[in-house]
Amino acid sequence: MTNAPTSPSPKRRNAFTRFLDSVEWLGNFLPHPVTLFAVLAVGIVLLSGVFGWIGLAVEDPRPAGTRGVAEDGMIRAVSLLNAEGIRMIFTNLVTNFTSFAPLGVVLVAMLGVGVAERSGLLSAAIRGMVFSAPRQIVTVAIVFAGIVSNTASEVGYVVLIPLAGAIFYALDRHPLAGMAAAFAGVSGGYSANVLIGTIDPLLSGITQEAARLIDPDYVVVATANWYFMVASTFLITLVGSLVSIFIVEPKLGKYDSSRAEPTILDKRMMERLSGDEKRGLLWALIALAGVLGLMALTLVPEWGVFRNPETGDRINSPFFRGFVVWILIFFIATGYSYGRAVGTMRTDRDVIDAMAKALESLGLYIVLVFFAAQFVAFFGWTKLGAIGAVTGAEFLRDTGMTGPMVFIFFILMCAVINLSLGSASAQWAVTAPIFVPMLMLIGYGPETIQAAYRIGDSTTNIITPMMSYFGLILAWATRYDKNLGVGTMIAIMLPYTIFFIIVWSSFFVIWTFTLGLPVGPGSPTFYNP
Numbered sequence: 001m002t003n004a005p006t007s008p009s010p011k012r013r014n015a016f017t018r019f020l021d022s023v024e025w026l027g028n029f030l031p032h033p034v035t036l037f038a039v040l041a042v043g044i045v046l047l048s049g050v051f052g053w054i055g056l057a058v059e060d061p062r063p064a065g066t067r068g069v070a071e072d073g074m075i076r077a078v079s080l081l082n083a084e085g086i087r088m089i090f091t092n093l094v095t096n097f098t099s100f101a102p103l104g105v106v107l108v109a110m111l112g113v114g115v116a117e118r119s120g121l122l123s124a125a126i127r128g129m130v131f132s133a134p135r136q137i138v139t140v141a142i143v144f145a146g147i148v149s150n151t152a153s154e155v156g157y158v159v160l161i162p163l164a165g166a167i168f169y170a171l172d173r174h175p176l177a178g179m180a181a182a183f184a185g186v187s188g189g190y191s192a193n194v195l196i197g198t199i200d201p202l203l204s205g206i207t208q209e210a211a212r213l214i215d216p217d218y219v220v221v222a223t224a225n226w227y228f229m230v231a232s233t234f235l236i237t238l239v240g241s242l243v244s245i246f247i248v249e250p251k252l253g254k255y256d257s258s259r260a261e262p263t264i265l266d267k268r269m270m271e272r273l274s275g276d277e278k279r280g281l282l283w284a285l286i287a288l289a290g291v292l293g294l295m296a297l298t299l300v301p302e303w304g305v306f307r308n309p310e311t312g313d314r315i316n317s318p319f320f321r322g323f324v325v326w327i328l329i330f331f332i333a334t335g336y337s338y339g340r341a342v343g344t345m346r347t348d349r350d351v352i353d354a355m356a357k358a359l360e361s362l363g364l365y366i367v368l369v370f371f372a373a374q375f376v377a378f379f380g381w382t383k384l385g386a387i388g389a390v391t392g393a394e395f396l397r398d399t400g401m402t403g404p405m406v407f408i409f410f411i412l413m414c415a416v417i418n419l420s421l422g423s424a425s426a427q428w429a430v431t432a433p434i435f436v437p438m439l440m441l442i443g444y445g446p447e448t449i450q451a452a453y454r455i456g457d458s459t460t461n462i463i464t465p466m467m468s469y470f471g472l473i474l475a476w477a478t479r480y481d482k483n484l485g486v487g488t489m490i491a492i493m494l495p496y497t498i499f500f501i502i503v504w505s506s507f508f509v510i511w512t513f514t515l516g517l518p519v520g521p522g523s524p525t526f527y528n529p
Contacts, residue, residue: 037371048382052079100373105201112331114358119339143240146185156186177249189236191454210436211446224447228519280341287337392438414456447523462493
């Protein structure tokens, strides 16, 4: 039996590893996201008092007569640190929370996802996808399954990543290479998917709130980035698979089983689909066909009830504005059909319990949303977001940075911020009120800005210890290598981040500027202020 390797000497750590260590060290000083939003909300109130007192103002770029434009054509900082501002805060605190756009859509979507997850449908679908793949393309299947699992991302982290390690171990391949491929798909390709997941209505709600700082009537639907994200699914699958096969697995080399724990295989995850599970998936497919048929009946015919009642348009229609309801129906129908077939769901009580369990897991999210909603509301009331957007837009125009390069810098900036603030919703809630209005004022649609943000947010998830599931992945990985540390984990995943940023950003520029394609249905690339 070979001896376990000793930890690398600190002297051998390269500059980039030291940089990541510094980011981790600095990130540990950040407060909890809930505390962060509470501090930001209080900070906005204090700043508004200062800027209101000095009379900060900029010229409003919108035409005179537009709703919300002052008679003198100026945007002035509004102080919340006076009697009127304090009254506004106290009388609207509850309304800010309950009317926060992402809250309702996420709660509704999670009701459906909970049914599909509790019934066992999501776990069976992922296992079936991976085990049915030929041995030669198992890496491709794992990366693709990871991306698709983002519909309910917890399943990808909890089921697919350890399953991928076990599959590679059983195939006499390095198990950490399998886990890395799955981790790259689940987390590095977090925003890509062929389906609309819970993250879509969450981000679109935040984007809509930010866009309304400039255009009070602007609507951003859950399908805002669907076209681009579907195409990105296959791009990330290809890139992630190539990095796994040609860079990560060769670098790891032959696996030394002496590094592993005595028991490393979870037999439940290694089980192939049973006859009951296959029958359940068949019934889920039948339910899926029924839901798709119902969707088509409401949209395709001339008399479709969800077409735009005034113009007959299919894109700018109630169908997409209410798409979160279809997410609910989709997961309830397929999840219950599967559960009924395999016996995990027999009565309405089982469905209700599954929904309740799903909402139980959102306790921290609801607390986070309360404080995030206050921050967003205060930011809008004070006009500081609009002032910052106008100032930033003027700077970009003056420097001539209004073309594709502005998005490259924006993506890189989001990727760097994500190293310390790993939550997609928390980061977007902070940055959207600044950058969405700013980029709108130089002519870009909120949906396009959101798509660019999602690239930056996703690509560095896999190299930051600040990502909520990073510790869980590290714990799974140490079952195969007892000496594995954070630095080693980051080093394994770093090639994915580098190639994802380069290829995905280039793909965004080609998609948006070269081909002129919209990022989603009814999502204009450009915005006319």
